[in-house]
Amino acid sequence: MDYKVVSQQVVDNVGGLENIEGATHCVTRLRLVLKDTSKYNKAELENIDGVKGVLYNSGQLMIIFGTGTVNKVYDEFMALTGVKEISASEVKGAEADKKGKFFSVLKVFSDIFIPIIPAFVGAAIIIGLKSLIVANGLFGMEGSLADHSEFLKNLASFFAIIATTFDYLPVLVMYSAVKRFGGNPILGILVGIVMVHPSLMNRNTFVMDPTGAEYWNFGPLSIPMVAFQGGVFPAILTAWFMAKVEKIAQKYIPEVVSFVFVPTVTLILANVALFIVFGPLGNLIGDVLAGVIDILYNRRLISDLSRTH
Template identity: 35%
Template sequence: MDYKKIAEELLTDIGGKDNVQAATHCATRLRLVLRDESKVDQAGLDERDEVKGTFSTAGQYQIILGSGIVNEVYKEFIKMAGIDAMSKEEVKTAGTQKLNPIQQGVKMLSDIFVPIIPAIVACGLMMGLNNVFTAQDLFVAGKSLIEAYPSIEGLAAMINTFSNAAYVFLPILIGFSATQKFGGNPYLGAVLGMLMVHPDLVNAYAYPSVLAAGEVPFWDIFGFEVAKVGYQGTVLPILFASYILAKVETFLHKRVHTSLDNLITPLFALFATGFLTFTLVGPLTRTLGDMMTNGLVWLYDTTGAIGGAIIGFFYAPLVITGMHHSFIAVETQLLADIAKTGGTFLFPIAAMSNVSQGAAALAMFFIIKEQKAKSLASASAISAYLGITEPAMFGINLKYRYPFYAAIIGSSISSAYITFFKVKAVAMGAAGLPGIIAITQGKLFHYIIGMLISSVVTIALTYVFSKKEWSKAVKK
C-alpha cells in the first residue's frame, strides 16, 4: 500500500492539517482530535477502500483502518499534519477539553464505571440466576426449584452470596476507580470505600428501620455526635468522597517533604476525608435523597399516570447519581403497611426503567460494528433485563448518549401505562424480568405489557436516533 498517499487523502477528507489538533492510534484506529468536525468530508471517507468505518466519541474522531495499516499511515499522517506523536492519554485529555460540562460529566462517570463493569455484570447475572432457583410457581406448581429439589439448595445459597458481593462492597470498587480518575492513589480510594461499608457501622439497608426505632449509634467526639451508618450499595457519597480524597492527597504531596510524604500524606488524607465523609458528605447526600423520595410519593399519589411518567423518565438519571438507593426507605414503609398501600409502586417503575436500558443496549448490539463493544452490549442487555442496569447504562447507553435518551423516553411511556393500571409489587428484588414473581395478583398482565411497551418504544427510538446526523458515535 501507498501509506503516504492514504495519509494525504485522509488529511484532505478531515479538513486539512489546520483542522488537526492532536493524533494518536490504537491497534486498528486512527484517533484524532479535530478543531471542527463539521469540516470532515464524511462521504469522501466512506468511499475509500482503506477506511473500514468512522465514529466520533468523547471528543475524538476515529477512523478504522485495520491492524498493521494504521501504524504505518499514522507515521506519514503526523509528518504531513506537522504535529508530534502523542500518547493515547494525551489525546484523550485534548479530546475532553472540547466537551461541554455535561458531556465531561458523563464521560467522567463512564471512565469511572467502565473498569468495574465486569464485576457488576457477573454479580447481576448470578442475582438473576438466584431468582430462578427461588421463584415460586416458575417451573413447579406451588414450589420453587430449591423446594422441589432440595439437593440444589446449597448451590443456590452460594450463588446468592456471590451475587451480593459487588453491591454490598460497591463503594470499594468505585472508590478505587474514582480516586484513580481524579488523580489520587486508587488504593487509598479502596480503603475509603472499606471505611464506608465497615461491619461496625449500621448497614445502609437497615438504616431506615434503625432510624425509625431511634437506635442509631454515634461516635461521641468531644461532644460532637457522628452517626455510625454505612453506605452499602451507594454511589454518590463515594464519588464525592473520592474527589475530596484525591484533592487532599494532591495538596499534601505538594507541601509535605519527600522524606515524610509516604507516611504523612496517606494518613492525613484518609483521616481527613473519612471524617468529612461521615460528618458532611454522607449525611448531606442521604438527606438529599430523602427529600427527593418524599417528593416522589406525593407526585405518584396526586398526579397518577403523569406522575408515573415523570418518575419513569428520571429514574435512570437518578441511578447515575446513586440516589435511587434512597427509595429503599420509601419502599420499606409502603411494604410494611401493605394492607393499606397495596404494595410499592416504585419497584414496577424501576423495572420499566431497567428493561428500557436493556432494550437500548440490545438495539446497540445490532447497530455497533466494533466487536468488543458488541460483546459488552449483549452482556449488559441481559444483565439489565435481569435487573442490573449499570453495565448497560455506563458501558453503552451513556457512552453513545442517544440510546440513553431513547431508554428514558421508553421508561416514561411504559411507567405511565403501569401507573394508570395501579401495578404494584408486594416485595423488593431484581427489577426486570425476575420481578414478575413480586407483582400483585391481577396486575401481572399489565406488568408484562408494560415491559413490552418499554422494549418496543426504546428499540424503535434507538434506531431512529441512530440515523440522525448528530449521532456520529456509531459506525455508519
Template identity: 40%
Template sequence: MSVDKNQVRQIVEAIGGKDNISAATHCVTRLRLALVDEGKVDKDALEAIDLVKGSFSANGQYQVVIGQGTVDKVYKEMVSQTGIGEATKDDVKKASEQNLNPLQRAIKTLADIFIPILPAIVTAGLLLGINNILTGPGIFFEQSIVEKYPQWADLANIINLIANTAFTFLPGLVGWSAVNRFGGSPLFGIVLGLMLVHPDLLNAWGYGAAEEIPTWNLFGLEVQKVGYQGQVLPVLVAAFVLAKLEKFLRSKIADSFQLLLVAPIALLVTGLISFIAIGPVTFAIGNVITNAVVGIFEFAPIIGGLIYGGLYAPLVITGMHHTFLAVDLQLIGSTGGTFLWPMVALSNIAQGTAALAMMFILKDEKLKSLSVTSAVSAYLGVTEPAMFGVNLRYRFAFISAIIGSALAGAFISVQAVKAPSIGVGGLPAFLSIFQENWASFFIGMAIVIVVPFVLTFLFGKLSKQK
C-alpha cells in the same frame, strides 16, 4: 494477515491528515482518536473505506469502528505511517478533554468512575439472575427449585452471597475508582469506601426501621454512627476530598516522612469530614433524588416510560447516559430495585432489531454484513456498532428503534417492572429482572423486536434504500 496499507492511508486522509491527530489509541474494536479539529473529518469518505464499519464522536474522541482482531493491525500501521507515536487510553483522554465543555467534562468524569466497576456490577446482576431461577417459585415447578430439590439450597445461598458482595461493598468499588480518577492512591479509596460500610456502623438498609440511632460524641458534637451501604454520592464526594487532600499533603511533606504521615492524616481527616458532614448531607441529597425520580414514575409511569425509553438512545450519542448509572445504583441501594435499567436493556434490543431489519433492505454486501454483526452485538448489550455504524446512518432506522423503545418503556413502567441489579443489557437481561416481572418484561421485549423491525422495514422500502 496484514492490512491494506493504502486503506490505512485513506483513513488518515479522511480524518484530516496526520497533523489533525493529537493522540491515538484503540480498544477491542475501535480506533480512538483525539483530533485537533473534528470539522476536518470527511465522514462519507471515511465510511466508504472497506476497513471502516462506522464512525462517531463521543466524549471528545473520534472513534472509528474497525472490528476485533483487525483494529490493532490498523493502529500499528497508522502509527508507522504518521509517526504520531503509540499512546495509552489515558493519553487520549487527556488530549480529548480540551474539546469538552464543563458539562461534558462532568459527565466524562462520572463515566471514568463507573465504567471500570461495571464488570463487577454486571457479573453480580447475572449471578443474582441465576439465584432468582433457583429460588423463584413457579418458573419450572409450582414450588422453587431449591424447595423441590433441597440439595441445591446451599449452592443457591453461595451464589447469592457472591452476587451481593459487589452491592454490599459498593462504596469500596466506587472509592477505588473515584480516588484513582481524581488523582489519588486507589488503595486509599478502597479503605475509604470500606470505612463507610464498616460492620460497627448501623447498616443503612436498617436505618428507617431502627428504634434508636447510635451516635458518637465528639467534644459535644453528636455524630450518627450510620453506614452508607448501597449509596453512591457520599463516597463520590469523600473520594474527591481524599484525593485532593492526599495530593496537597504529598506536595508539602518531605518524601522521607510521607509513608508515616500522608495516609494517616488524609484518611483520618477525610473520615471525620465524611461522618460529620459529607455523609449526612449527601445521604439527604440522594434521598431527594431517589424520591423525585420515583415520584415521577409513580405519578405518571406511562409518560416517564415514554420519555426515558425514547430518550436513552439519544443520550448514548451525547454520553450523558453514564449519569444514569449512578441513579440506577442509588435506586437499588435505597429502594431495592431500579425501574430505569430494564428500559435500557429494551432500548439496546430495539437498536439491534432496527439494525437487523436493515439487512433485508440494503443491497450493499458490506453494509448487510455490518447490520447482522452489529445486531448481534446490540442483542448482547453493546449498541455502538448498531447505532453509529447502521442506524444513525439511516435515520429512519434510529427513529424506528426509538419509537419501539419508548412504547416498551411506557408498557413496563405501567407494569412496575424492576431489576434488583444491573446485568447484560440485551436479550439475557431478563435474568436480572425480578422473577415476578418476567411476563411483563417479555412483552416489552416482544414490542422492541416487532415494532422497530416493522417500522424500519416499511420506512426503508418507502425510501428505496440501496
C-alpha cells in the same frame, strides 16, 4: 485478528506516534488524546480490522472495537507505542466545556460508571439465575427447584454469595471515581470498604430506628457509627475531595516522607469528610432525587389512570 498489526495501523492513521499524547480505554472503545486532531484519518481508521466505528468527542478520539476486543487491542497498543496511560481527568475537554456544565456533570457520571458496568451485568445475571432456582411454582411444580435438589439448593446459596456487586457498591464507585478525579484508586477502595464496614450499623436499620446507633464523641462533635450501604453520592463526593487532598498533600509534604504521609493524611481527611460532610450531604442528594422521581412517577401514573377512565 492480529492485534499488533491493528495497533500499528491505528498509529499510522492518527498522525504517527509523535501525535499521540495519551491513551486509555473503556468497555468498548480505545480512547486517544491527540496533539493535532486534524491529522487522524477517520475513513482509514474505520477500515481497520475489528473497528466498528470512529468518533471524536470531549477531547478524545474514540475507536470502537467492542467488549473484550478493546482490552486486547489496548494492551498491544500500549506495548507497541509506550505512550502515557491517561486517566479520564486528564483528557482534554474543550468540546465538553462548550456544551455547558450540565453535559460536563453527565460526562463525569459516565466516566465513573461505564468501567464498572460489567460488574453490574455479571451480578444481575447471577442473581437472576439464583432467583430462577428458588422461585416457587416454576414450571407448575410444587415449591422451587432448590426444594427438589440439594445440588441446586447449594448452587443458589453459592450464587447469592458471589453476586456481591450491589452489597459492595460504594467500594466499586470509590475506586472508579477516585481514578476519574486523578487520585490513587487503591486508597479509594479502602475508603469504600469503610463505607460498608461490618462494625458499623447498617444504614437501613439506622433509618428505621436511630436510637440504636452508637456514636464517636470528639468533644462537641458527635458522629453516628453508621455505614453507607448503597451510598453512590457519598462515594462520588468523597472521591472528589479525596483526590484533591492527595494532590495537595503531594505538593506540600516533603518527597522523602511522602510515601508514608501522603496516604496517611489522605485517608484520615477523606474518612473524616465522609462521616461529617459528604456522607450526610450525599444521602440528602439521593433522598431528594428519589423524592422527585417518586413524585414524577406518581403524577404519570395518575395521568395514565385518568385517561383510561
